[in-house]
Amino acid sequence: MSVRVRMAPSPTGFLHIGGVRTFLFNWLFARSYSGECLLRIENTDTGREVAESVEQIERSLRWLGIEWDGETRFQLDGAERCRTEAARLVAEGRAYEDDGAIRIRMPEEGVVGWDDAVKGRIEFPADQLEDMVILRSDGRPVYNFASPVDDWVDGITHVIRGDDHVSNTPKQIVVLRALGADLPVYAHAPNVFGEDGKKLSKRHGAVSVGEFREAGYIAPALMNFLALLGWAPDGETTIMSRDELAERFTLEKVGSSPATFDYAKLDWMNGLYLRALDAGAYADTLVTFLREQGSTWNEARVREAAPAVQEKIGRLGEFAGFAGFLFEDVDPDLTLLDGGVLTEAASQLATVEPWDAATIERALKALCERLEAKPKTVYLPIRVAVTGSRISPGLYESLELLGRDVTLARLRQGADGAA
């Protein structure tokens, strides 16, 4: 069977991550059948905002790695066809004019139902359905008419969409039947919630693809995480490449209850993907990310620092806070400093040769013995004085990267500040 699905975003300016999850299901489904996946913008008007939104949407999908076949389509492009079909329905007595608008007749009795690929059989009593306006009095088609007409014209075989469309489905089925069209298979995936069980929104954190990208999540990790929101191949597997996702995805395995977006798990998974990158790829990814952020930090130095942060941070966006001390002055918390320790450390490190992590390690361990103090009490003030934070890459590597001059200067400055 040849399969064709469509992703149908509204041109609202940004791609909501919950919607993207549903698009991902479409794409994975199409790929698993070697079918086609279209991108159709559900626009009711044109204009510059729409064009900009479309560009945003396309960029977000591309970044994530979700592709579509052919040109991006627009709901409005089908308006003329909608008008002729509406006229036909009127001529056939399946629709009628009402105050200038066109209404389609709903069945008088019985039920309108379908076998949903994820939810099973769903039926609506016909008496719940009112004759629906399909063409406004100004001639513009209404969503519940335009959408099925487009699906029909585009030869869509499977409509995979959010839960919130369930109650639109009987209306669209009536339209399709009146048109004489074959019905697509419907699959309604549950929506994605925020941590409070409400619709995912800004106050939960990042919601648009762009925001996740800016926070330093990488596409393969985000895709993997999204795929697992409402779908699971089995009870064990959690880490899957896009190819593996596409290979294993089936509608039958899509769950019917809504999922909550778990940012902590995403962070874990992103860190996992980041750590799995080889050193070169990691550095490239980091450099690209920083450049997109508008960073002016020296690229060669970023690359030098990359290995030291790779095993530590879960999001690229953490780099600035984690390794910023290599590029900018620090402002340590004076209460965490220890003048005595810092003075000793400065003199101990002044003669270290060569200035590398291994030698620095020996010197600092010797310092601990000489001071008869635990590494913990010695390293903390050093770390704070030099990096400005109690959290940083490994101490030895940090000092090596920083260089002797700056290290000594910060140690002495810290010793003075400690008072």
Added chain:
RNA sequence: GCCCCCAUCGACUAGCGGCCUAGGUCACCACCCUUUCAAGGUGGCUGCACGGGUUCGAAUCCCGUUGGGGGUACCA
């Protein structure tokens, strides 16, 4: 109000009548490693919303209750 959907650990889920004294992952807790924080390793805590059925047997099927969500537009 009416219609529709949903209901397994805090979160994502496996489970489609006996393999379940419910498995995996995140989070959390403890311990190990250790240079703070991470990462890694080991172990642990926590769950079938409730009430009725059906059945030799139910997390799994049916009904009801409760709770959540969606819809009820000349919005998409």
